[in-house]
Amino acid sequence: MISATDLKLTFGKGTPLENPALRGMSLTVNQGEFVTVIGSNGAGKSTFLNALAGEVMVDSGKIVVDNQDVTRLPTHKRANRVARVFQDPLAGTCENLSIEENLALAIKRGQRRGLTSAVKKQYMKQFSDSLSSLNLGLENRLGDKMGLLSGGQRQAVSLLMASLTPSSILLLDEHTAALDPKTARFVLELTEHIIATQQLTALMVTHSMKQALEVGNRTVMLHQGQVVFDIAGKERDGLEVKDLLGLFEKQRGLQVDDDSLLLG
Amino acid sequence: MLSEIAFYGALETGLIYGLVAFGIYISFRVLDFPDLTVDGSFPLGAAVAAMLIMAGWNPWLATGMAIVAGMAAGAVTALLNVKLNILNLLASILTMIALYSVNLRIMGRPNVALLGEDTVLTPWYELGLEFHQVPVLLFVIVALVVLVLLWRFMKSETGLAMRATGANPRMARAQGIATGAMIVLGVALSNGLVGLAGALFAQSQGAADVTMGVGVIVIGLASLIGGEAVLTPSTVVRALFACIIGAIVYRLAIAFALNADALGLQAQDLNLITAVLVTLAIVLPGVRTKLTHRFSRKQA
Numbered sequence: 001m002i003s004a005t006d007l008k009l010t011f012g013k014g015t016p017l018e019n020p021a022l023r024g025m026s027l028t029v030n031q032g033e034f035v036t037v038i039g040s041n042g043a044g045k046s047t048f049l050n051a052l053a054g055e056v057m058v059d060s061g062k063i064v065v066d067n068q069d070v071t072r073l074p075t076h077k078r079a080n081r082v083a084r085v086f087q088d089p090l091a092g093t094c095e096n097l098s099i100e101e102n103l104a105l106a107i108k109r110g111q112r113r114g115l116t117s118a119v120k121k122q123y124m125k126q127f128s129d130s131l132s133s134l135n136l137g138l139e140n141r142l143g144d145k146m147g148l149l150s151g152g153q154r155q156a157v158s159l160l161m162a163s164l165t166p167s168s169i170l171l172l173d174e175h176t177a178a179l180d181p182k183t184a185r186f187v188l189e190l191t192e193h194i195i196a197t198q199q200l201t202a203l204m205v206t207h208s209m210k211q212a213l214e215v216g217n218r219t220v221m222l223h224q225g226q227v228v229f230d231i232a233g234k235e236r237d238g239l240e241v242k243d244l245l246g247l248f249e250k251q252r253g254l255q256v257d258d259d260s261l262l263l264g
Numbered sequence: 265m266l267s268e269i270a271f272y273g274a275l276e277t278g279l280i281y282g283l284v285a286f287g288i289y290i291s292f293r294v295l296d297f298p299d300l301t302v303d304g305s306f307p308l309g310a311a312v313a314a315m316l317i318m319a320g321w322n323p324w325l326a327t328g329m330a331i332v333a334g335m336a337a338g339a340v341t342a343l344l345n346v347k348l349n350i351l352n353l354l355a356s357i358l359t360m361i362a363l364y365s366v367n368l369r370i371m372g373r374p375n376v377a378l379l380g381e382d383t384v385l386t387p388w389y390e391l392g393l394e395f396h397q398v399p400v401l402l403f404v405i406v407a408l409v410v411l412v413l414l415w416r417f418m419k420s421e422t423g424l425a426m427r428a429t430g431a432n433p434r435m436a437r438a439q440g441i442a443t444g445a446m447i448v449l450g451v452a453l454s455n456g457l458v459g460l461a462g463a464l465f466a467q468s469q470g471a472a473d474v475t476m477g478v479g480v481i482v483i484g485l486a487s488l489i490g491g492e493a494v495l496t497p498s499t500v501v502r503a504l505f506a507c508i509i510g511a512i513v514y515r516l517a518i519a520f521a522l523n524a525d526a527l528g529l530q531a532q533d534l535n536l537i538t539a540v541l542v543t544l545a546i547v548l549p550g551v552r553t554k555l556t557h558r559f560s561r562k563q564a
């Protein structure tokens with residue numbers, strides 16, 4: 001379980017560019033939930049995920065993961081509980097390292113690293129089994145440099161890496177946005193498959209309202225650094241994009257058009 | 265042609281600069297941390313080893329302390345960067361400048377001679393080899409031992425974490441790697457190797473001098489870049505061998521250049537030649553890709 005309470009964060013405090021990105025954001029995600037997150041550009045989605053991961057420190061509020069207060073912990077000290085896939089396919093892996101070396105980095109996520117050989121024989125079966133589940137033939141290319149792979153392949157490997165060891169929450173920030181439609185669909189299906197089979201708890205940011213409703217079992221919308229609505233279960237089933245827009249307008253008491261809010 | 269003595273002399277210094285190039289490989293290539301501390305940590309290693317040997321220490325222990333001193337210097341640079349957020353290049357310049365004073369303090373004067381002292385080389389002279397071959401033999405062994413240790417380290421869990429820190433720090437953090445600690449460890453290791461090089465240099469030359477560090481960074485870079493040009497560094501082992509080969513090739517090239525009377529070069533021209541060579545080595549690959557680029561575009 002992960003819970004964020006009243007998170008506040010202002011970028012560039014005391015400068016002319018002062019920008020309140022989180023303005024009292026609260027959200028609790030329970031074990032096994034797959035939450036999709038939507039919101040307009042600049043709503044604070046990435047900032048929220050970065051705050052959960054430890055990449056940015058909140059000014060106030062509290063973040064608890066599995067009953068541990070992690071609010072002041074840096075990224076690397078949360079990594080045993082928080083797994084991530086970035087939007088940029090190049091960001092989640094090291095291109096100069098081989099596929100097996102990248103996987104070896106990930107299998108030790110959040111654990112002590114010693115002086116024994118990083119790529120161990122006993123990992124090999126797990127590496128090639130999980131790679132072959134991608135059906136990309138990567139299980140035969142373990143020694144290849146990551147940089148030789150396409151963006152979609154790299155993103156698929158990033159997903160594998162994030163799920164190689166257990167985590168309390170998996171953070172996905174528009175991780176299919178940089179891919180072509182076909183590859184994006186493949187990576188999304190892979191995401192659903194991994195989350196379902198490993199019963200992961202996940203938070204996925206998407207710019208597609210349609211996708212937000214089709215995937216996962218709960219949807220939250222952020223606006224100006226706050227949660228404006230949060231739907232799950234019956235209420236969410238059968239909901240369509242236009243209902244979502246209606247919901248948003250009702251909540252905010254303002255008129256918005258599709259485009260200004262979301263694309264796709 | 266080079267005399268035999270000049271040839272072995274070039275090999276000897278080349279092997280020592282190979283150790284410097286290892287250090288520069290770690291900072292510049294593995295960590296992507298441009299570190300100029302080496303101009304200070306090289307004479308630091310020399311000063312520490314020389315003073316301890318004169319105080320009657322076992323030369324290998326003295327050399328070990330030179331490594332420790334170099335590591336401490338590197339750690340200072342890295343901490344200035346990681347903890348105080350000083351730009352890496354500037355942090356290393358600060359340490360380098362400070363080390364000039366430190367080195368003078370350690371030696372108590374600008375230079376010391378190791379006349380008649382036992383050095384790490386002393387027992388090797390009893391093997392019956394030719395006088396000028398002895399240092400080469402010992403330094404080949406040292407360079408190879410260091411190479412194997414570094415190679416093992418780079419393949420270890422911690423070494424891999426260090427490589428990830430330099431290549432993609434955001435990813436490294438997300439994998440739970442304390443990137444700040446990795447930078448401190450890496451820059452310390454790098455300068456420890458340079459301290460070792462300084463200690464060996466002092467012992468083979470029979471003296472330590474505060475100014476002996478001037479330009480070490482550029483010579484090390486020349487060795488690294490030259491080696492990479494000769495031996496494409498696609499793997500860690502190849503990159504490490506490239507350091508040694510680059511350093512030896514560089515020293516041989518310098519020896520030939522100084523030896524060729526027709527060129528009219530003198531020892532004091534060394535730094536200028538080196539700077540020109542490094543500039544060429546940095547610029548040439550770019551020029552080459554640009555040319556091939558233009559060529560292939562014309563074809564398309």
Ligand SMILES: Nc1ncnc2c1ncn2[C@@H]1O[C@H](COP(=O)(O)OP(=O)(O)OP(=O)(O)O)[C@@H](O)[C@H]1O
Binds near residue numbers: 019039041
């Ligand atoms: N490092 C930063 N420094 C200053 N301002 C920032 C920083 N990161 C984000 N912001 C600002 O904070 C606000 C929230 O940004 P954020 O990236 O969280 O939005 P988002 O919901 O992810 O938007 P998008 O859909 O465009 O990805 C924006 O106004 C943005 O300009």
Ligand SMILES: [Mg+2]
Binds near residue numbers: 045046047
């Ligand atoms: Mg974003």
